[in-house]
Amino acid sequence: MPELPEVETIACGLRPEVAGRIITSAQVHWPGSVRPSPERFTAVVTGRRIEQVRRRAKLLLLDLGPLNGDSGRIMAFHLKMTGRLYLPDEPDVHKHSRIVFTLDSGRQLHFEDVRKFGYCRLFHPDEIEHWDFWASLGPEPLEIDEARFVSLFEGRNARIKSLLLNQAVIAGIGNIYADESLFRAGIRPETPASKIPRRKLARLHGEVQAVLSESIRECGSSIRDYRDARGNAGAFQNSFRVYGRGGEACVTCGRTLEVAKVAGRTSVFCRKCQK
DNA sequence: AGATCTACCTGGTTGC
DNA sequence: TGCAACCAGGTAGATC
Numbered sequence: 001m002p003e004l005p006e007v008e009t010i011a012c013g014l015r016p017e018v019a020g021r022i023i024t025s026a027q028v029h030w031p032g033s034v035r036p037s038p039e040r041f042t043a044v045v046t047g048r049r050i051e052q053v054r055r056r057a058k059l060l061l062l063d064l065g066p067l068n069g070d071s072g073r074i075m076a077f078h079l080k081m082t083g084r085l086y087l088p089d090e091p092d093v094h095k096h097s098r099i100v101f102t103l104d105s106g107r108q109l110h111f112e113d114v115r116k117f118g119y120c121r122l123f124h125p126d127e128i129e130h131w132d133f134w135a136s137l138g139p140e141p142l143e144i145d146e147a148r149f150v151s152l153f154e155g156r157n158a159r160i161k162s163l164l165l166n167q168a169v170i171a172g173i174g175n176i177y178a179d180e181s182l183f184r185a186g187i188r189p190e191t192p193a194s195k196i197p198r199r200k201l202a203r204l205h206g207e208v209q210a211v212l213s214e215s216i217r218e219c220g221s222s223i224r225d226y227r228d229a230r231g232n233a234g235a236f237q238n239s240f241r242v243y244g245r246g247g248e249a250c251v252t253c254g255r256t257l258e259v260a261k262v263a264g265r266t267s268v269f270c271r272k273c274q275k
Numbered sequence: 276a277g278a279t280c281t282a283c284c285t286g287g288t289t290g291c
Numbered sequence: 292t293g294c295a296a297c298c299a300g301g302t303a304g305a306t307c
Contacts, residue, residue: 080301080302115286115299158277263278264278265300
């Protein structure tokens with residue numbers, strides 16, 4: 001389930017292989033994975049140079065250069081839960097390959113997605129700002145300072161975990177890093193943000209940044225589907241303190257970690273260490 | 276404003 | 292072994 005660190009890892013892995021390369025062909029194997037239509041999608045991207053590989057929130061962006069004097073395009077991938085973007089060693093079409101790009105280097109770039117929740121959308125550079133999802137995205141958690149971070153939550157009655165997961169409040173955090181950050185900050189996921197003292201929100205700012213940075217350093221977390229651009233697993237799952245550990249002992253106090261649904265998501269926390 | 280539910284999907288796991 | 296039920300989770304959209 002690619003969140004910010006996983007998408008960042010994929011972007012870094014992809015960059016040296018695809019930046020500067022020209023897309024010589026694109027095949028769409030599942031129409032629902034692309035917008036606009038597969039015919040249009042293929043026609044628009046073919047022949048363009050991939051100029052940059054970027055990330056914004058959980059979106060992986062490929063900036064495509066102009067063709068025949070037009071404005072260039074942005075390809076925005078959302079991997080959702082099971083999406084993968086990678087360069088297989090051998091050209092091939094796998095069972096869940098939804099889009100296969102062939103590059104002028106001879107290598108292929110695959111967008112695989114078992115559950116078909118992910119997508120790739122095409123935009124004109126000045127058009128992406130009008131995309132509702134893009135326009136609604138909150139700040140990047142690694143670029144925001146403490147005061148601004150705290151101000152995102154102050155006076156809000158929603159539960160803190162719900163706000164952390166809300167991409168319009170802060171962008172890029174999903175279930176894993178929400179639970180891990182809240183554990184480290186000593187805050188229970190169901191706590192209304194307005195009830196959390198300022199100093200604890202300040203601490204949460206530090207812990208969110210620490211968890212995300214550590215995970216990026218470890219090339220992300222691999223649970224089931226996630227792999228980086230070269231097909232390798234990340235290692236941060238070995239550092240999980242609460243996610244996926246319901247019923248096990250808290251690493252800090254030994255108490256049994258509890259599981260609850262908060263904001264509709266499975267949430268794991270320690271009743272003793274998180275208040 | 277915010278919570279809750281459903282839909283979108285498939286594959287792995289669990290339980291009988 | 293077979294098969295059904297359940298779970299994972301990001302986002303949109305509807306409803307209260």
